[in-house]
Amino acid sequence: MEANHAHRSSSETLMAALLSSSVPASRLLPSLAADTRRLRCRLAFLLLSPPHFSRALARLRAMSLPSKAELLGRVLIRSLLLLLPALSPDGSHHLLRIPATDLDAAILLLAMCDSYSPPAAASSSSPSCSSPVDWHALLVDDAVGSALSISGLGATPWASLAPYVDAAAKCRRFADVVSQERVAVGGGKDGEWRGGASYAAVLAMPPAAGDGAPCAICREEMVRRGGGGVCALRPCGHRFHWHCALRWLARRNTCPCCRAELPAEDARAETRRLWRAVERMATGDDSVGCA
Numbered sequence: 001m002e003a004n005h006a007h008r009s010s011s012e013t014l015m016a017a018l019l020s021s022s023v024p025a026s027r028l029l030p031s032l033a034a035d036t037r038r039l040r041c042r043l044a045f046l047l048l049s050p051p052h053f054s055r056a057l058a059r060l061r062a063m064s065l066p067s068k069a070e071l072l073g074r075v076l077i078r079s080l081l082l083l084l085p086a087l088s089p090d091g092s093h094h095l096l097r098i099p100a101t102d103l104d105a106a107i108l109l110l111a112m113c114d115s116y117s118p119p120a121a122a123s124s125s126s127p128s129c130s131s132p133v134d135w136h137a138l139l140v141d142d143a144v145g146s147a148l149s150i151s152g153l154g155a156t157p158w159a160s161l162a163p164y165v166d167a168a169a170k171c172r173r174f175a176d177v178v179s180q181e182r183v184a185v186g187g188g189k190d191g192e193w194r195g196g197a198s199y200a201a202v203l204a205m206p207p208a209a210g211d212g213a214p215c216a217i218c219r220e221e222m223v224r225r226g227g228g229g230v231c232a233l234r235p236c237g238h239r240f241h242w243h244c245a246l247r248w249l250a251r252r253n254t255c256p257c258c259r260a261e262l263p264a265e266d267a268r269a270e271t272r273r274l275w276r277a278v279e280r281m282a283t284g285d286d287s288v289g290c291a
């Protein structure tokens, strides 16, 4: 599947998907520019307020490596969803909502990823390599530099697109890296993800009437009565007992009948699902099937 478009870089795939997107640039660019301004203002606030900066840095340092990876994944997915709103048609994707307590840590983490380069950090710090990086100084330098750039000055609305394409392109690399890590830990066979479906997607499943057919999970008949015991999966509409579907979707985000994918709760699994949808958009296959 991936071999077909191996010649395409992530950015090229994204640009192709953008061109096929139904959201006009006149609507997309101002919303991206507004988001950039919001995040940049928050970063400036963190850099100007020592207690807030320390709190966000402490929050980040207290996180385990998997939690940091999850947070980074959420932030990258956020860029992807803002860039391609078609991936989340109702704009209510669960990963767009980053908890307020994590948002400052996320903004800091993103700024750190952008500004950190090992040689620069080594030459700017004292001769001892073990001295900690002065993140505050590094981020202030970087923030001033980017505020004075073309995109920072808002000289052209197109300039606000580039950071989002960059961040969204990182999604694929992020998914590749963490999927290797998952395989090493003993994850699913055949690259299959074991992450459960997102709680929001499960809660949004509509109740359905049983039609007397057997439930594909437990093989027992779904009785003919309205609502309550039976639900229909989105996007495919296959029906199962509620309790069977809940047990199944706690461990997987695919339909047991047709393997249609539901949004995943885990940012890593969700990154892979969304990226596959981006590739379908880029190749003009409009069965995005992401809702």
Ligand SMILES: [Zn+2]
Pocket: 215, 216, 217, 218, 219, 220, 240, 241, 244
């Ligand atoms: Zn069942």
Ligand SMILES: [Zn+2]
Pocket: 233, 236, 237, 238, 255, 256, 257, 258, 259, 260
């Ligand atoms: Zn199905």
